[in-house]
Amino acid sequence: MVELLGLVAFGELLAFERMARDAALAPDLRRRAMLGEMAAVEVDGYQRVAARLAEHGVDPQAAMVPYVRPVEEYHDATEPKDWLEALTKVYVGDGIADDFLAEVAALLDPADGDLVRQVLHDGRYAAFAEAELRAAIEADPKVANRLSMWARRLVGETLSHAQRVAAERASLTELIVAGAGRDDGVQKLFQRLTTAHSARMNALDLNN
Amino acid sequence: MVELLGLVAFGELLAFERMARDAALAPDLRRRAMLGEMAAVEVDGYQRVAARLAEHGVDPQAAMVPYVRPVEEYHDATEPKDWLEALTKVYVGDGIADDFLAEVAALLDPADGDLVRQVLHDGRYAAFAEAELRAAIEADPKVANRLSMWARRLVGETLSHAQRVAAERASLTELIVAGAGRDDGVQKLFQRLTTAHSARMNALDLNN
Numbered sequence: 466m467v468e469l470l471g472l473v474a475f476g477e478l479l480a481f482e483r484m485a486r487d488a489a490l491a492p493d494l495r496r497r498a499m500l501g502e503m504a505a506v507e508v509d510g511y512q513r514v515a516a517r518l519a520e521h522g523v524d525p526q527a528a529m530v531p532y533v534r535p536v537e538e539y540h541d542a543t544e545p546k547d548w549l550e551a552l553t554k555v556y557v558g559d560g561i562a563d564d565f566l567a568e569v570a571a572l573l574d575p576a577d578g579d580l581v582r583q584v585l586h587d588g589r590y591a592a593f594a595e596a597e598l599r600a601a602i603e604a605d606p607k608v609a610n611r612l613s614m615w616a617r618r619l620v621g622e623t624l625s626h627a628q629r630v631a632a633e634r635a636s637l638t639e640l641i642v643a644g645a646g647r648d649d650g651v652q653k654l655f656q657r658l659t660t661a662h663s664a665r666m667n668a669l670d671l672n673n
Numbered sequence: 674m675v676e677l678l679g680l681v682a683f684g685e686l687l688a689f690e691r692m693a694r695d696a697a698l699a700p701d702l703r704r705r706a707m708l709g710e711m712a713a714v715e716v717d718g719y720q721r722v723a724a725r726l727a728e729h730g731v732d733p734q735a736a737m738v739p740y741v742r743p744v745e746e747y748h749d750a751t752e753p754k755d756w757l758e759a760l761t762k763v764y765v766g767d768g769i770a771d772d773f774l775a776e777v778a779a780l781l782d783p784a785d786g787d788l789v790r791q792v793l794h795d796g797r798y799a800a801f802a803e804a805e806l807r808a809a810i811e812a813d814p815k816v817a818n819r820l821s822m823w824a825r826r827l828v829g830e831t832l833s834h835a836q837r838v839a840a841e842r843a844s845l846t847e848l849i850v851a852g853a854g855r856d857d858g859v860q861k862l863f864q865r866l867t868t869a870h871s872a873r874m875n876a877l878d879l880n881n
Contacts, residue, residue, distance in 0.1 A: 475702070481709055485693030494683070494734040494741070498723065501689055501716050508713035511706060526702040533702070 466573055467521065468637035471528030472630070473566065473581060474514040475536055478529070480558075481507035483540045487551035496548070496597070503555065503590045510584035517580050531634060539626040543619055549601050553612050556594040556665065557619045559586045564661045568654055572644030598669055613671040620662065674781055675729065676845035679736030680838070681774065681789060682722040683744055686737070688766075689715035691748045695759035704756070704805070711763065711798045718792035725788050739842060747834040751827055757809050761820050764802040764873065765827045767794045772869045776862055780852030806877055821879040828870065 484504035491497035515525035543558075545551035563585045570581040602609045631638045645654045666672040692712035699705035723733035751766075753759035771793045778789040810817045839846045853862045874880040 478702075478706055478709055481713070482693050482696055485690050485712065488690055494686075494737050498686055498719060498733075501686055502720065504693065505689070505713040505716035508709050512710065515706065525706075529702050 466577055466640070467518065467523050467528050468531075468634055469569060469573070469581075469640060470514050470518050470521075470523075470577065471525070471530075472532050472536075472634075472637065473584065474511050474518065474525055475529035475532040476562065477507045477511040477514065477584065479536050479540060481505070481511065483544075484551075484555065487545055487554075490545065490548045490551050492548055499593060500551070500555075503586075503593075506587065506590070513580060513584055517577065532630065535626050535630050535633075539622055542622045542626075549598065549608060549612060550615055552594045552597050553615055554619055556591060556598060556669075557616050557662070558623065559591060560665050561620070561623055561658060561662055562586075564658050568657070569641060569644070572640060595669065602669065609669075609671060612669075613666075616666060616671055674785060674848070675726065675731050675736050676739075676842055677777060677781070677789075677848060678722050678726050678729075678731075678785065679733070679738075680740050680744075680842075680845065681792065682719050682726065682733055683737035683740040684770065685715045685719040685722065685792065687744050687748060689713070689719065691752075692759075692763065695753055695762075698753065698756045698759050700756055707801060708759070708763075711794075711801075714795060714798070721788060721792055725785065740838065743834050743838050743841075747830055750830045750834075757806065757816060757820060758823055760802045760805050761823055762827055764799060764806060764877075765824050765870070766831065767799060768873050769828070769831055769866060769870055770794075772866050776865070777849060777852065780848060803873075803877065810877065817877075817879060820877075821874075824874060824879055 481504045484500055484507065488497045488500040488504065491500060518525045518528050543554060545554050566581050566585060570578040572578075573581060598612065602612070631641075641654070642651055645651045663672060689712045692708055692715065696705045696708040696712065699708060726733045726736050751762060753762050774789050774793060778786040780786075781789060806820065810820070839849075849862070850859055853859045871880060
């Protein structure tokens with residue numbers, strides 16, 4: 466449990482820092498502020514999870530340290546070059562992260578599970594990213610190709626960094642494997658995540 | 674009034690972005706998260722001020738646009754190179770900004786004035802920065818010299834960018850001059866800001 470909350474806490478903290486940085490890519494102040502607001506929500510999530518760790522008698526910093534390198538490397542490998550790449554990263558990354566967290570929330574005791582469900586991203590931010598991306602693709606259909614490839618790269622980096630975390634953090638992996646069901650449980654969990662991701666890509670016609 | 678709220682709104686938005694960036698300079702995750710929390714508070718302030726502008730029938734983006742260049746140039750000219758410079762910037766910059774805003778809040782109608790007072794920085798963040806700086810100076814007194822020069826540079830950049838804004842935005846300057854009192858009112862206002870800044874520097878023995 467500590468393993469998972471440490472990952473969630475640092476994931477939120479770094480998502481905040483990178484979204485704040487990406488805000489400068491926005492084409493105008495309204496959009497720039499919107500990404501700032503989305504980033505600030507991550508800090509709120511971080512604070513809740515860190516407070517819960519402290520309630521459990523765990524130093525939040527100690528719980529987060531193991532995840533610093535893989536999460537930073539994920540973000541370094543997926544640094545958006547422009548506003549649409551930044552929004553795609555939010556849309557794809559937050560979508561997968563939320564689906565994954567909703568799955569593991571079910572494996573935690575009710576109080577911790579509720580907390581994890583509370584820090585899932587507000588749907589209005591996904592709706593904002595989706596609407597922005599849809600408008601950009603309609604204005605210039607060539608954009609879809611580029612973002613489709615970018616989205617695949619995001620998923621690839623997410624998987625490879627998640628695998629590294631899974632390999633290094635046996636107790637975290639154990640929690641997920643035990644919860645998902647030992648036989649094909651993990652495989653099914655990945656199928657559910659993949660299906661949901663595909664649905665998001667289809668919604669924007671990014672699955673060609 | 675719109676001039677002032679536009680400046681406050683964009684000031685908060687950019688303070689957020691730069692503090693989020695500076696968080697990566699922190700020596701550990703606890704301090705990194707603390708700067709993240711401080712940054713997120715700026716977004717909250719931005720949202721309140723932007724909402725007030727909208728209530729007044731003003732597009733927040735239009736009200737902020739004139740301040741993008743001077744505020745960005747101020748931050749570009751004062752980009753901290755390490756954690757202690759980042760904290761000094763928070764301590765010095767937020768201090769001056771809050772003193773200035775408290776002065777102009779008195780010039781606005783009561784509702785807008787209350788709003789500006791609400792977005793002043795929470796004292797616990799200044800206390801955090803002050804305690805961090807004091808500990809660093811006690812551990813290595815040579816640090817005081819370096820930070821003292823850095824603080825002077827911050828004040829110099831703040832003044833020169835503020836003068837540029839004042840020269841370019843006649844109606845903002847008019848509001849302040851009219852409120853402060855036409856004769857030596859502005860001079861006295863600057864004296865009050867300078868005195869308060871000196872007191873903060875003295876608290877850390879940074880006035881040598």
